[in-house]
Amino acid sequence: MAQKASTVVTSGAVAVAALLLLGGCHKAASAAADDSAFAEPPEFTAAQKTQILATFPAPYNTADLDAGEKQFNKCRSCHTITAGKMNMTGPHLYGVFGRHAATAEGYTYSDAMKAHNVVWDFDTLDIYLKSPQTVVEGTKMGFMGIQNDTDRHNLIAYLKAETTPGLADSTGANSAGSQ
Ligand code: HEC
Numbered sequence: 476m477a478q479k480a481s482t483v484v485t486s487g488a489v490a491v492a493a494l495l496l497l498g499g500c501h502k503a504a505s506a507a508a509d510d511s512a513f514a515e516p517p518e519f520t521a522a523q524k525t526q527i528l529a530t531f532p533a534p535y536n537t538a539d540l541d542a543g544e545k546q547f548n549k550c551r552s553c554h555t556i557t558a559g560k561m562n563m564t565g566p567h568l569y570g571v572f573g574r575h576a577a578t579a580e581g582y583t584y585s586d587a588m589k590a591h592n593v594v595w596d597f598d599t600l601d602i603y604l605k606s607p608q609t610v611v612e613g614t615k616m617g618f619m620g621i622q623n624d625t626d627r628h629n630l631i632a633y634l635k636a637e638t639t640p641g642l643a644d645s646t647g648a649n650s651a652g653s654q
Pocket of ligand 1: 546549554565576583585588604615616618621
């Protein structure tokens with residue numbers, strides 16, 4: 476009996492190890508990020524920031540990404556932005572640009588957000604984040620909004636830089652080390 480049980484345990488461990496290997500082989504960097512939804516998003520060098528900003532439309536192309544990161548402190552109690560895609564009080568924001576409102580997998584939205592028929596991009600985020608409660612009347616996002624245009628634009632540029640899959644890799648920046 477004891478012999479049999481230990482065999483089962485061992486083969487279970489082998490199966491887990493095999494799964495880890497499979498998951499890890501092609502994308503070690505994002506697998507590492509998935510392990511912890513709270514992993515820090517990629518850090519960019521000054522040159523990488525310049526490179527990224529150049530791809531953004533005005534006024535976001537002159538945004539201050541460091542200032543945007545500070546603005547994100549207003550959001551981080553409710554939202555994650557890393558590839559771990561963990562929902563908290565609010566839905567995860569990884570890949571939010573190009574995502575239709577109210578479509579983060581596994582998250583239960585308010586009816587108000589479900590009825591908000593937009594795809595999130597620079598413009599729709601700008602409108603929403605200025606005054607969430609008036610733009611999506613009845614949203615359960617308990618946040619008053621960011622009135623200051625510069626603060627809001629810096630935040631949105633930061634979100635675009637950090638949450639766009641592949642953007643960090645395209646500059647060679649990756650918090651988990653590039654492959
Ligand atoms: C107190 C918690 C809280 C804070 C702070 C907060 N949010 Fe939210 N957020 C939510 C909740 C809850 C929802 C879901 C809204 C709904 O279903 O009505 C949401 C929804 C969103 C959405 C829509 C996402 C989707 O999948 O459609 C975006 C974008 C967003 N928040 C961005 C932000 C940003 C950026 C900040 C910081 C400036 C922020 N939020 C601050 C709780 C919060």
